[in-house]
Amino acid sequence: MNTDETTPKLREFGENRMLSRFRRLAEAAFTPGVILGPGDDTAILRVPPDRVALLTCDMLAEGVHFRNDWATPWQIGWKAMAVNLSDIAAMGGEPGFAVASVSMPGGAAKEMAEGIAEGLIAAAAQYGAALVGGDLVGSTGPIVVDVSLLGWVEEELVLRRSGARPGDSIVVTGALGASAAGLQALRHGLQGGSSPAVQQALAAHLTPQPRVKEGRAVAQTRLATAMLDLSDGLAIDLPRLCAESGVGARLWAERIPIAPACAELATRVGAEAFSLATAGGEDYELLFTCPPEAVSRIADAVSGVGGAAAAVVGEILAERAIMLTDHEGRELPLGTGFDHFAGETSR
Amino acid sequence: MNTDETTPKLREFGENRMLSRFRRLAEAAFTPGVILGPGDDTAILRVPPDRVALLTCDMLAEGVHFRNDWATPWQIGWKAMAVNLSDIAAMGGEPGFAVASVSMPGGAAKEMAEGIAEGLIAAAAQYGAALVGGDLVGSTGPIVVDVSLLGWVEEELVLRRSGARPGDSIVVTGALGASAAGLQALRHGLQGGSSPAVQQALAAHLTPQPRVKEGRAVAQTRLATAMLDLSDGLAIDLPRLCAESGVGARLWAERIPIAPACAELATRVGAEAFSLATAGGEDYELLFTCPPEAVSRIADAVSGVGGAAAAVVGEILAERAIMLTDHEGRELPLGTGFDHFAGETSR
Numbered sequence: 001m002n003t004d005e006t007t008p009k010l011r012e013f014g015e016n017r018m019l020s021r022f023r024r025l026a027e028a029a030f031t032p033g034v035i036l037g038p039g040d041d042t043a044i045l046r047v048p049p050d051r052v053a054l055l056t057c058d059m060l061a062e063g064v065h066f067r068n069d070w071a072t073p074w075q076i077g078w079k080a081m082a083v084n085l086s087d088i089a090a091m092g093g094e095p096g097f098a099v100a101s102v103s104m105p106g107g108a109a110k111e112m113a114e115g116i117a118e119g120l121i122a123a124a125a126q127y128g129a130a131l132v133g134g135d136l137v138g139s140t141g142p143i144v145v146d147v148s149l150l151g152w153v154e155e156e157l158v159l160r161r162s163g164a165r166p167g168d169s170i171v172v173t174g175a176l177g178a179s180a181a182g183l184q185a186l187r188h189g190l191q192g193g194s195s196p197a198v199q200q201a202l203a204a205h206l207t208p209q210p211r212v213k214e215g216r217a218v219a220q221t222r223l224a225t226a227m228l229d230l231s232d233g234l235a236i237d238l239p240r241l242c243a244e245s246g247v248g249a250r251l252w253a254e255r256i257p258i259a260p261a262c263a264e265l266a267t268r269v270g271a272e273a274f275s276l277a278t279a280g281g282e283d284y285e286l287l288f289t290c291p292p293e294a295v296s297r298i299a300d301a302v303s304g305v306g307g308a309a310a311a312v313v314g315e316i317l318a319e320r321a322i323m324l325t326d327h328e329g330r331e332l333p334l335g336t337g338f339d340h341f342a343g344e345t346s347r
Numbered sequence: 348m349n350t351d352e353t354t355p356k357l358r359e360f361g362e363n364r365m366l367s368r369f370r371r372l373a374e375a376a377f378t379p380g381v382i383l384g385p386g387d388d389t390a391i392l393r394v395p396p397d398r399v400a401l402l403t404c405d406m407l408a409e410g411v412h413f414r415n416d417w418a419t420p421w422q423i424g425w426k427a428m429a430v431n432l433s434d435i436a437a438m439g440g441e442p443g444f445a446v447a448s449v450s451m452p453g454g455a456a457k458e459m460a461e462g463i464a465e466g467l468i469a470a471a472a473q474y475g476a477a478l479v480g481g482d483l484v485g486s487t488g489p490i491v492v493d494v495s496l497l498g499w500v501e502e503e504l505v506l507r508r509s510g511a512r513p514g515d516s517i518v519v520t521g522a523l524g525a526s527a528a529g530l531q532a533l534r535h536g537l538q539g540g541s542s543p544a545v546q547q548a549l550a551a552h553l554t555p556q557p558r559v560k561e562g563r564a565v566a567q568t569r570l571a572t573a574m575l576d577l578s579d580g581l582a583i584d585l586p587r588l589c590a591e592s593g594v595g596a597r598l599w600a601e602r603i604p605i606a607p608a609c610a611e612l613a614t615r616v617g618a619e620a621f622s623l624a625t626a627g628g629e630d631y632e633l634l635f636t637c638p639p640e641a642v643s644r645i646a647d648a649v650s651g652v653g654g655a656a657a658a659v660v661g662e663i664l665a666e667r668a669i670m671l672t673d674h675e676g677r678e679l680p681l682g683t684g685f686d687h688f689a690g691e692t693s694r
Contacts, residue, residue, distance in 0.1 A: 039508075041575055042401040042402055042498070043401065044399050044400070045400040048525075049396035049397070053400075055389055055390045055446055055479060055497060056389035057447070061485075063486070064450075086388075093389070097400075099403065099404040101405070101493040121525040128687070133404060134404065135405050137407075138408075141489040142486060146406065148448075149389075150400070155382075160387050160391075228387075237665060281455035293499070
């Protein structure tokens with residue numbers, strides 16, 4: 001981040017003034033269920049009485065999940081909220097209320113904290129949620145942003161990872177690989193250009209759009225058997241769904257929808273589009289399973305709410321293995337996923 | 348922390364194995380409201396339908412809120428959960444479900460992550476809550492632990508900071524300064540000794556006991572007008588309550604209950620017990636206000652549930668100033684509190 005020498009730093013601006021500013025920002029975007037927002041020991045909230053609650057958290061760390069020279073503070077905040085919204089979407093739920101904790105050095109610019117807060121609030125508001133509390137702490141290390149999100153869903157509609165059955169179709173929303181292509185664009189210094197593919201890929205990587213209305217539409221059909229969001233990529237998330245369901249899966253390589261921006265950028269940077277789409281991660285599309293005869297009705301329901309296209313990419317197997325098959329029936333290797341402690345950074 | 352060279356590191360142990368282990372630890376301490384815990388996109392939870400929800404988060408950062416050579420991983424986890432439980436207590440609520448995010452370097456010992464998880468779960472279980480989800484991320488910096496806690500309370504019982512009225516008595520539970528004395532003991536290297544005062548002070552600092560049953564008892568009397576928890580110390584937290592209530596306060600110096608361990612340690616380390624008790628922070632006692640005639644009934648209710656003693660320490664004024672008066676009526680200076688970005692570390 002380009003920090004003007006005259007920009008006030010957090011330690012000069014002061015914690016109390018910063019918290020007052022956050023409070024005003026958050027209050028401007030309250031939803032009707034907020035009885036009391038930031039400023040007390042806890043927020044006070046009205047949760048619909050005839051729902052089960054959904055609770056999730058995701059933490060983003062500077063140097064691991066984002067870089068300040070690649071993402072603006074607003075984008076960091078947006079993404080930190082979006083990845084949590086995506087988790088609520090993956091249960092078929094509605095997002096409600098979020099709290100966010102941020103640690104950063106006292107020498108960071110006040111605009112850094114403010115931009116992150118604005119991004120958090122903008123993403124929440126876009127999907128009907130409100131930021132109702134938070135914590136801001138000084139630290140000696142990189143910036144860390146942690147968001148927890150409370151949502152809800154009718155108990156009879158909730159979609160877990162564990163319901164997939166042999167014979168089910170495997171369906172994904174949207175197209176894959178754009179986020180990984182955006183990361184490649186950043187690594188290759190392409191962000192300055194005006195190429196539409198680069199801009200689409202950067203947007204997918206920096207400001208992902210969680211599939212909240214799509215997840216809700218899938219759940220409301222009551223026809224899907226399991227769902228999750230593709231945060232780490234098909235190659236790691238599908239095995240997770242299969243493990244929870246006690247099943248295996250076959251993916252058909254040629255059916256996996258590759259984002260056009262991914263295909264175009266892969267060529268430019270010498271990467272393989274298929275790998276970016278299956279193992280790159282961070283697309284935040286939804287993957288769900290359902291009986292084959294239900295696919296078109298669910299896809300219609302999703303497009304009926306203005307949602308992303310849904311594509312069948314494989315089928316659930318009784319045999320507990322994950323297989324990838326090309327159009328001639330040959331087995332292909334499926335790349336393995338991301339381990340947070342395996343040494344890769346700044347993905 | 349003393350790390351044996353043969354202890355497996357997180358990056359060797361692997362993220363998935365670590366998360367599986369956390370899941371088993373958490374599952375062993377589930378409460379009846381947990382429909383689904385860690386392992387899916389979100390937890391699925393049953394929240395009492397006739398309550399308002401309370402949501403809070405608090406983040407602890409290594410080098411700022413804790414030091415690995417002063418606190419065990421278990422104590423770090425305990426405290427991270429306890430400070431959130433204290434926030435729910437301060438609203439008069441009941442804690443329900445927590446999620447926790449932890450970032451730490453891949454080179455950290457697996458036992459570090461495990462100990463933090465065990466401490467988190469132990470503190471939650473002690474106060475009727477369950478850890479239902481989390482995130483574990485690699486980072487290049489110090490350890491950061493962020494907990495979000497969902498609780499609830501009858502809407503008509505909730506106690507905000509904003510209800511204090513001129514003439515109200517100001518009451519605190521327990522005694523103050525033990526936590527700050529514990530920090531002094533650590534700074535002076537006294538932790539190895541067997542002095543009961545040192546051990547009590549260390550326990551107060553490293554494994555605080557949130558006043559959950561006390562807060563609940565206060566709320567159930569319906570006689571208190573405002574409440575908060577003393578996380579940053581009387582000198583900073585009372586002005587916060589007063590600001591929210593649009594009032595001022597007079598504290599009577601000789602009425603402020605100083606923990607015996609604080610008094611004893613202050614002498615040993617050459618600190619002023621009164622300063623530790625009023626400006627040291629992290630006691631996690633409750634401060635509430637109520638009409639003077641209600642004090643004894645509330646104190647009885649608190650002791651009726653086996654809670655800490657309650658002591659009147661001052662009165663609410665219409666004039667918006669915070670004053671401290673000694674037993675001869677002289678005005679004394681009230682130390683100012685802690686700013687997270689003002690440069691002090693490892694408090």
